Amino acid sequence: MDKESQTVTAIAEEKDTVGDFTFPERNKFDAGYGLSEATVDYICDVKNDPDWVRDFRKKALRIFEEKPMPTHWATKDLETINFDKIRYYLSDGERPKRSWDEVPDDIKETFERLGIPEQERAFLAGVEAQFDSEAAYSNVKDAVSEQGVIFVNSAEGLKEHEEVFRPWFGKVIPSSDNKFSALNSAVFSGGSFIYVPPGVKVTHPLQAYFRINSENFGQFERTLIIVDEGAELTYMEGCTAPKFETATLHSAVVELVAMKDAKLQYITVQNWSSNVFNLVTKRGIAHENAEVRWIDCNIGSRLTMKYPGVVMKGKGARGEVVSIALANDGQHQDTGAKMIHAADNTTSNVVSKSISVGEGRSTYRGQVHIPKHLKGCVNNTECDALLINSKSKTDTYPAISVKGNKHATQHEASVSQVSEEQIFYMQQRGLSEAEAMSLSVNGFVNDLVREFPMEYSVELKRLIDLEMEGSVG
């Protein structure tokens, strides 16, 4: 299955939008097209996985094969994914580098164009940069590692830190959770493993960036973050892919564990090209008085299905999902939140804002579960949709199951439209139609954008502007 390395021509093929460029492939390891037990063995061999991981993967493969597509509730568009036409593992066989100077030129240029080394210098505590299946760069600042913080890729995590990794791996999200968590569990590669020791408050964010470079490729990173008692961490994730002729699959699993009194914030800004199927499972466990926050911004992709969840397992735990989704022409953002209250006095908060542009469609799916035997639980859910054009679509499926009467829940939903009078007013002051649209959309998400670190809110505004530019005239 190995493919001969190709000569590197460090000239990226230019396209017109951010992130829409690609370098020629030069993979030393290529699992080929299609998925079978042999594919899983190939990945295990290349990665030199321990036996328990090989077993884990093979069990997951069987679950994946048995589980039907969830099209009884989700979109039929899932059926267009052809699992035989996807490549499940691609890498150049290089170990992740600790210095950008050692990273191969084309990969380095890719990340430079995406602004990663610059952000690292400016405000990050550590960075991992993944190119197709494996990390090309991984570094954490000395001051952070001296505090005992572990920040490595998943392969290194499961081998070098098995005693911390293994007890939680696949426990927050079992392989059988859904068809795509099973798929990820079978073929995962890359992603981060992070451990923050008790009491350590990491002041600057750690960041991972996931880049797809190859066509017909599936990216299946796996992230596990454990923040020990009283510790704090903010983790940020960014993603892009060039626009290919054929569909690309991104199917990650992210598991978070916040021990007693810990605080963990996970921020995503994804800007996938419009033919990526982005089917991601993300869930966190919050122990006593711990807090897990998902801050999620979904721009681009053909179909995103993502419902970050928090299981509030300990008394007084808090869970939060703050999300922004923008669905442009031909895109479907099917996003939401799952809040599982499993202890007394737990609090969850969901704020979701979606924007549908052109023929774009956004769907909110919520699940709030508060069982009868608990008391003092609070949930607040607010989902607002903004429709830009008459053909834009939005739908909301809030499932709130609250048993017993010792709880407080609140649900608000709204659908609004950018009015012609509003756009006319702004144009009369000299803004072009696209600028007016952009400003309106930015205004709509303004209160949520403030939740993002400054550096990211600027980026977010720029991405929204780019999306709106193409949407008018």
Add this chain to the structure above:
Amino acid sequence: MSLLITDLHAAIDGTEILKGLNLEVPKGEVHAIMGPNGSGKSTLAKVLAGHEDYQVTSGSVSMDNQDLFAMEVDERSRAGFFLAFQYPAEIPGVSNANFLRAALQARMPKGEDLDAVEFYKEMRDKMGKLGMDQKFTGRAVNEGFSGGEKKRNEILQLMMLAPSYAVLDETDSGLDIDALKVVAEGVNTMRSPARGFLVITHYQRLLDYIVPDVVHVMADGKIVKTGGKDLALELEEKGYDWVKEELVTS
């Protein structure tokens, strides 16, 4: 140099509202348009601004010899046309400061950025002159503003954008006498040989404070009478029926 409207006909949903309107506002002058409700004053204002609901069926408008109808709404604005709306729109989530900044930035040459410090200084200064609380910089444009606050905000934008021609559509409605004076004072400071004003009003009261050079009376989509500032007083005294009767008899 003027805003010159020639034989303008315009319709909405197939109903003709403007029926051959002629008017010239030279730079440096303040003209008032008075007229009964429904005579087409706001229609004129929106047609000049380029609202897409209205169809211009014939006639022309030139602004300093530029064809206004050849320009998009935003181009007209950047070329120096300003409309203070009778009913200003609300823009949720967009602060007054950000909106004004974006409007001014849109007027900058490509690649040049607005001087933020200078901008805030100027905005605060003008808000002071209009008796607007500084907290309005951070509030969403017109959202939850009272009628009077909205009108002040329109004048703030007028002062910041400093257009060549400004149409004020019933800026006096919804204002108490003190607010009216402040707003009129704001407009008066903007009077200049480099700027023309068209002040639309239903009542004579505003014209006590913004004294016009010329007064036009509009009825049924046309200018039916033109005179000096005394015409406004005469109208106030005799009522609009007087103009309508004159129309019928003429």
